[in-house]
Amino acid sequence: MMQMKVILELYSAARYLTNIKEIEIDLKEEACLRDLVVYLINKFPQLLGRVIHTKTHKIVETFKFNINGKHMVNDLDFKLHEGDRILLFPIDGGG
Amino acid sequence: MFGYTGKILYVDLSRKKTKIQELSKEYCKKYIGGVGFSTRLLYDSIKPKTNPLDLGNVLVFATGPFAGTMFPTGNKHSVAAKSPLTGFIGDSLSGSFWTHELKKAGYDAVVIKGRAEKLSYLFIDDEIVQFRDAEAMKGKNIPETEELVKEEIGDETVRVSSIGLAGENQVLIANIANDRRTAGRTGAGAVMGSKNLKAIAVRGTNTIYVADLDKLMEVCLELYEKAQGPATEKYRILGTPANVLALNRIASLPTRNWQQATFDGAEKVSGEYMLENHVTNIISCSSCPIACDHNCTVRNGPYAGATTSIDYESLYALGPNCGVDYFPAIIKACELCDSYGMDTISTGVIIGWAIECYERGLVTKRDTNGLDLRFGDHKAIMELLHMIARRDGIGDLLALGVKKASEKLGKGSENFAIHIKGLELPGYDIRGLKTAALGWAVAARGGCHNRSGAYDPDIGGEVDRFTADSTRGKIAVETEDFACVMDSLALCKFLRGCFDDFYAETSRLYTLVTGIDMTAEELRRTGERIINLKKAFNIREGWTRKDDSLPTRVMKDPIPDGIAKGSVVTEEELNLMLDSYYKARGWTKKGLLTKEKIRELELELA
Helix, strand or coil, X not given: CCEEEEEEEECHHHHHHHCCCEEEEEEXXXXXXXXXXXXXXXXXXXXXXXXXXXXXXXXXXXXXXXXXXXXXXXXXXXXXXXXXXXXXXXXXXXX | CCCCCCEEEXXXXXXXXXXXXXXXXXXXXXXXXXXXXXXXXXXXXXCCCCCCCCCCCCEEEEECCCCCCCCCCCCEEEEEEECCCCCCEEEEEEECHHHHHHHHHCCCEEXXXXXXXXXXXXXXXXXXXXXXXXXXXXXXXXXXXXXXXXXXXXXXXXXXXXXXXXXXXXXXXXXXXXXXXXXXXXXXXXXXXXXXXXXXXXXXXXXXXXXXXXXXXXXXXXXXXXXXXXXXXXXXXXXXXXXXXXXXXXXXXXXXXCCECCCCCHHHHCHHHHHHHCEEEEECCCCCCCCCEEEEECCCCCCCCCEEECCHHHHHHHCHHHCCCCHHHHHHHHHHHHHHCECHHHHHHHXXXXXXXXXXXXXXXCCCCCCCCCCCCHHHHHHHXXXXXXXXXXXXXXXXXXXXXXXXXXXXXXXXXXXXXXXXXXXXXXXXXXXXHHHHHHCCCCCCCCCCCCHXXXXXXXXXXXXXXXXXXXXXXXXXXXXXXXXXXXXXXXXXXXXXXXXXXXXXXXXXXXXXCCCHHHHHHHHHHHHHHHHHHHHHCCCCHHHCCCCHHHHHXXXXXCCCCCCCCCHHHHHXXXXXXXXXXXXXXXXXXXXXXXXXXXXXXX
């Protein structure tokens, strides 16, 4: 099966819990964000219950995926491409 | 009554008189509390066109219905007045122990008018209200004032809300602080100073009763559990400074007075750096299970010993926006602001503007008492901060806030004065967050991330953040109504991720606490009512459509760097979004309220 490389950048609690700033990941060609989440659960189970919901395996509401710094993406079926930089971070304010 | 005390305390400082107004259940249901109460009270108490620093302005402190109960984060209060910065309605939320102490003393809100003959403080001791001399506290900063008040009353447990030197000097960006928290925005500290009111001490010994204790406890325990789960993880680990690297990465971190949207020193001022090097302890407000407040200390170097809480907005304003990448200097600058009682956002923005003025040659060393003002020069910035609080030299100009200061200086400096309606902007570059640009443009109190959550859809990926279209009006309305309901229930917005169906859940909780029936739709409608009342206040003060605008830099200077390079909000885009917003609100094309809307919302307007 053909593979592709993407780079994941981790921020905030995701970085704190994994102690990793960015990581190159091999995924199957035409992989989507859901495949990336599966990878994360296997590689970094400590994210479960804190950045990834334990039951639904969705990203918690305060965290977002961003593709190449431009657009945030909620849809876990979003298709990734070779060389994509995927950011996992929380942004919000208030208080 | 349950939840509410049913009483508003009116204080006339000129005559040293007080009176009590009883609240009806209908009033409570229509305006909820917090920002809703303060909006109604301001509208009813201030004559149109009153000078904000004159006797006729009133200062309101209003609690929410959940204050004094076990409801998580419910101990917040609104501080409101006609803003000396904007000339429109001004309100800001603070929180923690002072709030529930006021409720326990027997009041849902306090309305203060007039001016004391000399510097004074109020002591609200249940039903007894004393007017006390504060001359000994003249010029004292906030922590000292709190201590002096407690010492004089002889009770360490009283709670104190006070102003520092900036408020006394009527610096227009002055705030009011209690329990290490501040009602930071819109300059209420200057209004308090204009009234010769240094502090309000409160001691309350009554009990707050709720309508259905058993069910409330059951639901609150679930909420406590959620509030300590993944929905609030980011606040607990890094606090809001987690935003620095993320915003920098998407080119939305305003830098050097919004001349750039990325900061080359971002790593050195990040939440991650802060946690590793400066966080000494993490604190929560009263009845809050989240605990986002990261207390930071400088251990060595020129600012050794400085200590204060750091959140993202303060960090952006006094860090990247001033070109500062030295974290200890940011802690020191925040500590000074907290001590003098100045809004950190406004302070950082006005200093950024002053530095740009200097670098462009619009002000010189003659104006700055010899200071060589440069982005990143934290020593000069620290001096400038003292000068603002003391209104010394150019500090007297900067004390007016960036809108008035730039109008006074002229020379084209208005074009890089970063404000909306006179309120300096928080740390999200809205040139690449276009729904947020609309939400901030229309916000009644001016440029603000707390009265409109319109950046959520941009950042959440629900819309294309780089484009504007006519769907944004409805989105901005929904996020604004939501924020208004939260601010009127007087809840911390960090709790917002803990609800699956916000209006359904909070309306039920409202009924469990107060015993007053409330449906989800009625609660949402209440947010709309309060937003419309704020608008009515502003229209009475002379608001026109041109006030719903954006800083010239946001509309004329495209972002020069990072992934958002080239982004700008054009006049055409703003007009398109404004039209859609007014339409979604049911207002006229000029943005004015219609008779039908006023009737529909049962707004009693004088």
